[in-house]
Amino acid sequence: MKIATWNVNSLKVRLPHLLRYLEADTAPDVLLLQELKCQTEDVPRAEIEALGYHVEAVGQKTYNGVAIVSKTPISVVLRRLPGDEAADEQARYLEADIADLRVAALYLPNGNPVETEKYPYKLRWMERLADRAAALLAEDRPFLLGGDYNICPTDADVYDPVGWRDDALVRPESRAAFRRLLHLGLTEAFHALHPHATRAFSFWDYQAGAWQRDNGLRIDHLLLSPALADRLEACEIDKEPRGWERASDHTPVWCRLRAA
DNA sequence: ATGTCATGGCACCCATGA
Numbered sequence: 001m002k003i004a005t006w007n008v009n010s011l012k013v014r015l016p017h018l019l020r021y022l023e024a025d026t027a028p029d030v031l032l033l034q035e036l037k038c039q040t041e042d043v044p045r046a047e048i049e050a051l052g053y054h055v056e057a058v059g060q061k062t063y064n065g066v067a068i069v070s071k072t073p074i075s076v077v078l079r080r081l082p083g084d085e086a087a088d089e090q091a092r093y094l095e096a097d098i099a100d101l102r103v104a105a106l107y108l109p110n111g112n113p114v115e116t117e118k119y120p121y122k123l124r125w126m127e128r129l130a131d132r133a134a135a136l137l138a139e140d141r142p143f144l145l146g147g148d149y150n151i152c153p154t155d156a157d158v159y160d161p162v163g164w165r166d167d168a169l170v171r172p173e174s175r176a177a178f179r180r181l182l183h184l185g186l187t188e189a190f191h192a193l194h195p196h197a198t199r200a201f202s203f204w205d206y207q208a209g210a211w212q213r214d215n216g217l218r219i220d221h222l223l224l225s226p227a228l229a230d231r232l233e234a235c236e237i238d239k240e241p242r243g244w245e246r247a248s249d250h251t252p253v254w255c256r257l258r259a260a
Numbered sequence: 261a262t263g264t265c266a267t268g269g270c271a272c273c274c275a276t277g278a
Contacts, residue, residue: 009265009266009278010265010266010267012266013265013266035266035278037266037267061267061268062266062267062268062276062277063267063276063277063278110277110278112277112278150278163261205262205264205278206263206264206265206278207261207262207263207264207265208261208262208263208264209263210262210264246265249264249265249278
């Protein structure tokens with residue numbers, strides 16, 4: 001089973017890319033999408049379903065928005081990350097059952113600039129995510145939390161660690177919150193299989209020729225529960241879509257799990 | 261640190277977020 005995550009930076013603009021990705025013979029069984037930038041009712045369901053996929057989404061106007069696309073039926077469990085959900089109107093979390101697997105598509109707050117309320121919102125959101133992960137672990141359920149974490153776990157995940165030192169994506173508090181997820185018992189799939197990787201990025205800014213210079217960051221991650229980590233057989237970053245015309249600034253990250 | 265994009269309200273540019 002192949003599961004991928006991809007921040008498409010506008011589902012409307014990137015629909016041709018999404019369809020091309022889903023039509024390929026390397027297409028994933030499950031795809032987690034972020035930054036739809038459209039309302040739930042504007043998700044192009046018919047085009048996706050025409051390729052034999054199911055789709056569930058939680059969107060909002062202009063910003064955020066996440067979706068789960070799957071070859072087998074999707075049963076939605078949560079449309080918001082628990083904790084503060086009454087006050088948190090941002091569409092950043094969607095959790096669902098796909099057969100006997102629980103998956104969540106998440107779009108973690110960017111958190112910049114750090115001196116604004118955006119940074120504590122990010123850290124608070126990460127606390128809520130850790131609480132949710134702990135609850136799922138307590139249920140002893142196989143699950144995957146995938147998406148745009150907006151965190152570079154270590155300096156190896158940043159093309160210029162010194163220049164990015166004060167950014168919310170690399171700040172020690174952000175990294176500590178990410179490690180807290182791992183310390184609960186989750187496995188970050190790419191790092192587990194490629195612990196010494198260098199320049200393995202999943203995002204390249206549109207500005208300053210970042211893609212052409214390979215000035216990237218690794219901020220898109222797949223976190224696995226213990227039972228799924230035991231089944232992990234491959235995890236790669238598919239750089240090809242980042243090179244397509246009018247690309248998203250992110251590229252897909254995927255993993256393959258052995259049959260249970 | 262910025263050589264870019266996408267959005268929406270408003271009006272055919274500009275602010276905002278990333």
